[in-house]
Amino acid sequence: MIIDYDKRTITFHQSWLNDYYLCPERTRRTLLDPAANVGSDATILGTGMHAYVEHRLLGEDIEVSMAAGFNALDHEFSLPHKIVQMNEDQVYTFLPTMCASFEADHLPNIPRGGLTEHKFSIALGEWEGWSIILEGTIDYVTPGGVLFDWKTAGQGYKQWEKERWAIQPTAYCAAAVTLGLATFPVEWKYAIVLKSPLSRPKTQLVEFQRTKAHTLWLREQIWSILQATIGNRDALALDAPWVKNDQHALCSEKWCPFWSTCKGKYL
């Protein structure tokens, strides 16, 4: 959520909405102290693979695309980050292996000629005098209006789980339809590379559809968040704790940047 007091706009990203449903307090603290929410070796590896895939889909050869992947790692490791799974050397060594699996299993099945890393910003409507906006970057939209998202993951995705409640496909499919890049029902595909085995990472394709009904539900969810967090208070309610939810694996010293001043104060 980005709040622009001058323009009276509130902008949502799907990642923020995901975070909100994990733990509202974590999202409130991220709004107050965005610098605390640094990336990790896991997100850096994902960024490297995204750069590789983007360049391959733009028609670059493997060598140039791999160089783009390494450049992305150079940049990300130059920024504040934390190491939770792999050290820097391990990430540099592993990236080409991950990309080789993507190259072999996913790339042959992706139609060329689409839009890569497509940024969007769409209006969702008005709430209490504020303009509500949804923003994001779609990894790939095919010329036929199928949306792809690249993922690196420690474990395979559960198809039913993602289909039932994943927010990213709903947000991105809504944007693609609004922008005239796709029509409902929109085909969504997660092209995933798992981080094991280290010698030849496995891959997974998780695919399902999103409809206009999903878009309407997303809007309802966002409006309820606005009401619950901001309400009718004059000052946007960032100065008092929001609900703290620890019922998920990311509430830990390793994965929550606010652990030491929140649950970590007690346990």
Ligand code: SF4
């Ligand atoms: S420590 Fe747990 S409860 Fe506290 S902000 Fe982080 S995720 Fe939420």
